Structure formats: C-alpha cells, structure tokens
Amino acid sequence: MKIAMIGQKGIPCRFGGIERHVEELTKGLVAEGHEIFVYARKEYTPLQVKEFEGVHIVHMPSLRTKHLDTITYTFAATMHALFQGYNVIHYHGVGPSLLSFIPRILKPKVKVVATIHCLDRLVSKWGFFAKFMLGVGEWAACTFPHKTITVSRSLQDYIQSRFGKNTVCISNGIPAQIENEDPARMLRDTFGLESGEYILNVSRFIPSKNVDMLIRAWKKTKNIHNKKLVLVGDSSMGSHEYKSKLMKLADHDDDILFLGWQQMKELQVLYAGACVYVHPSSAEGLSTTILEAFSQGALVLMADIAGNREISSDRRFFFEDGDLESLVEGLVRVIETKEETKDAVSKMREHVIATYGWPTLIFKLIEFYSHCISETKQREFSKKYSYTYDK
Secondary structure (H helix, E strand, O other), X not given: OEEEEEOOOOOOOOOOXXXXXXXXXXXXXXXXXXXEEEEEEOOOOOOOOOEEOOEEEEEEXXXXXXXXXXXHHHXXXXXXXXXXXXXXXXXXXXXXXXXXXXXXXXXXOOEEEEEEOOOHHHOOOOOHHHHHHHHHHHHHHHHOOOEEEEOOHHHHHHHHHHHOOOOEEOOOOEOOOOOOOOHHHHHHHHHOOOOOOEEEEEOOOOHHHOHHHHHHHHHHHXXXXXXXXEEEOOOOOOOHHHHHHHHHHHOOOOOEEEEEOOOHHHHHHHHHHOOEEEEOOOOOOOOHHHHHHHHOOOOEEEEOOHHHHOOOOOHHHEEOOOOXXXXXXXXXXXXXXXXXXXXXXXXXXXXHHHHOEHHHHHHHHHHHHHHHHOHHHHHHHHHHHEOOOOO
C-alpha cells in the first residue's frame, strides 16, 4: 500500500506524542513492505531530511502563527496528496481532520482515515474560537473519513456517546528498549544526576500539562524527600509565556533542572533512574510518556483522568486531577511507600510491554487499512475491533 500521513509536525520525533506515534507506526509499516509518505513542517524536520528509516518525508509550507500553522500546513499537504496516487490518506488529530472532506470529494477512490489522539479543545492554551473549531474537528474526524481510529477506550466511548460513531481503537505504543551498557554513568556524565535522586516529568510546556502545579508541589515537599526536580520538555507555539511562568516559579533553584527535549535513548535512562515519574496533565488521550515510564520500570504518579485510568486501575498511582494538595500528598505517599509498591510497578511494566508493543499495533493497523481498501471486508473488521455497547 502507498500511504500518506498528514497532521503530525514531522519525523524523526524531537518531541510530541503524535510525532512519536507516527514515527513508530511508519517505521513498522515500512518494515512490512509498505510505501509511506510523512508530510512535515520544515521548522520541525529540516529540509535536508528527505527520508528516515525508509519513510519518505514531504515538506510543506505553513503560516507560522499559533492559529494558522496547522491548518495551512494541512491544506498544502492535502492538495499535494491528491495527485500522488495514494491508497490511503491518514489524518492525525482533530484539527487536521477538518480538511479530510477534500480528498473524499476530489479523490473518492482514495480511502481516508483519521486518528483522534486526544480532545485538543481541552488544551488550555487555546481561545474560544480555536476551541470551537477543534470541537468541529471532532465532528469532522467522525464524519468525513471512511473510518476513524481512537487511541483509547475512553476516547472511543466519548465519540460513541457524542456522535454515535463506532471507531476502532488502536492505541499508542512504546518504543523498543535501547541498549545502554552503563545507564548510571550516562545519568552522571550527561545530566549530573544519580539514580533514585530525582522526580521526573516529560511534557510540552503548555498550561494543561500542569507543570506549574508540579513545581509548587515539589517546593512544598522538598524538605521531606530531598529530591531534585527534572523537567524534560519545552514550550510550543503560543505557549512561550507559560514557559516564562515556569522559569519564574523555579526562581533559579539549582535543584530544578530544565533539560529541554531529549532523544529516546536519553529518555529511557531518565525514566529508569527516576525516583518517581509525575504526570499531572489534565488532557490526555492515552499518554505515551506514561507508557514509556512504566515500560522502563518507573514508579508513576498521574492525574486521575479517564485516559490514565485506562492504563492502570491501581489507585496508588493516582492523585486528584488539578488538585495541588492531592498532588502534594500523593508525592509524599509514593516516595515513602516506594518499597511496598515494587511488585505493583514490576507488574505494570510487564503489562505495558505486553499490551502496548508496536509490532502488535502495526499488525492491527495493516489489517485495518486492508479492510478499508477492500470494502467487502469492512463489516468483518468492524465486528472484530469496534467497541460493543450494551443496549
């Protein structure tokens, strides 16, 4: 099959859950013999990068503003894709899915697919009009494409409840383990850190990720646990003010480290060496960073939201979403009871590796594409993978 991916910023992944998802997905599809084209923005993927591990990179222009970047890039990519002879055009995200009607009208024989990764309108960096359009994007992602994918059961339930649309659940996955002969030495030499002596967070610096709340909670508990706070990530377009807020809140404390974005080899070492990985985000579909942290054997403390409850039902790993005092209490609790939860963490690692490995997910996606193209088999696939609702 010849498949186009539209909506992601690009690959190889520098940051972003959707970008990580698309990178792993496309590498696996190429390994299975398919021809894959990823549409990218030059600010994310340099123009000289034309191919990555067998995946073709197609650069598209955009208007680099907070509100127009994604939609103008998506329009350019969509118009280009119409003339490339693709079997499948796959949109990632509800914003890009707004334009999925174009190939449905102009190229009716091409199969159009959309993946809903999260409910972007809940991300607090957006204003009223942007949130409204992202809400329309949810409807578009369920209406225009031939088939719609969700990355979690909670998103699947939401789409069924709001739009009456049966979707296929193909979740995010975890990257393969990267061998490292001496991770403790890498922690020391690269980051000046010792294993077990820091609290970790990996995320974009946008308000809905609640990194400011984590800094406040860490400050309230610093004298109890005596751990450093390590923040991996950076701002995105339109969120530079929030990063400034975080820097001001950190107040030049030497025990708060801003490491910027890191590659997967470094990330895996950071996850594995953390005393606890904290993910206070209020808006997630199925968090790739939580999956990655669990897969490295990290103790995780996460906000009590639907997407996170899908990963684990163990209440010891949760705090009340958006509640500073609950985060403070949770942080002290998980550190003090770390030894008692070792078996639970080990079981979570085994569960995540077994459930969210990319080979299984890629096989499921290939089967999904095949059934989209072969219309006579679509019903059979839908019965196998669509969520069954009790009447």
